[in-house]
Amino acid sequence: MSSSTPTTPVSIRLRRARISDVPALFEVEHTSFDGDKLSERRLRHWVTAPNGILLLAHSGDSVLGFCLVFSRVDSPAARLYSIAISKAARGQGLGKKLLGKAESLAREQGSTSMRLEVAASNHVAIGLYQKLGYQIFGRKTAYYEDGQDALRMQKLL
Template sequence: MCALEQASFPGDLMSRRALARAIASPSVRVLVTPGAGPGGLGAAAIVFYRQGTGVARLYSIATAAAVRGLGHGDALLAAAEADAVGRGCVRMRLEVRADNAVAADWYRRRGFRPLGLRAAYYEDGMDALRFEKRLG
């Protein structure tokens, strides 16, 4: 998964240790699809949950270049939303780099609405666009 993240994102990557903790945590769901990417993965999604809230946070969806456009991202997003609903969540939130119009448009087409901006959110100083979707 670390290699898939490195191939998918320019920075702000989870360390191997942080990823291992996330995988083991009951408040995190890691979903994957098989494919031709690093480690035999097609795509991976990480969702964070905080007890006592009805909001799931989609931390990331990383898709291997070899399988882009084949529905892996859609499948993972649908699975992440279903998992969130199963945990009692009524909304899902996420952040997208302000310079990543492709991802922002992809989330908009899947029902996410702009929620605001986080200035200088990423390690390189790039702003984040915040999105939210009502679930269920």
């Protein structure tokens, strides 16, 4: 019989972010984007903002990714502001899970659609959104800090 300790797989869970998660969220954000990054100050704002849904995926104490959605009183459309999964945790369905849960919460809060912008060259993210039923409805020229265009996508909730 082996004397090594068996490792129990730790399950991945989703929950709302807390202020104490901000450094880990910032790390995921910082290592996922080259520009247009959320600062720790903005992340702290969105943790407590009543119109924000800041959800994270974690395994034990490790934050694996997050998504941020917000709504405005003057619009029936919620907006996906950011989604990022740590490099080691990509390709396991976490992006789909997080965005699916954020959509449900936005719908419960009265939003009837979700809108987002994505860099026209970000084929992985565009693939994620299309898989979840988002459709392209516009383009914003030179939207990002590096001059790239954004595609505008939306889905009815």
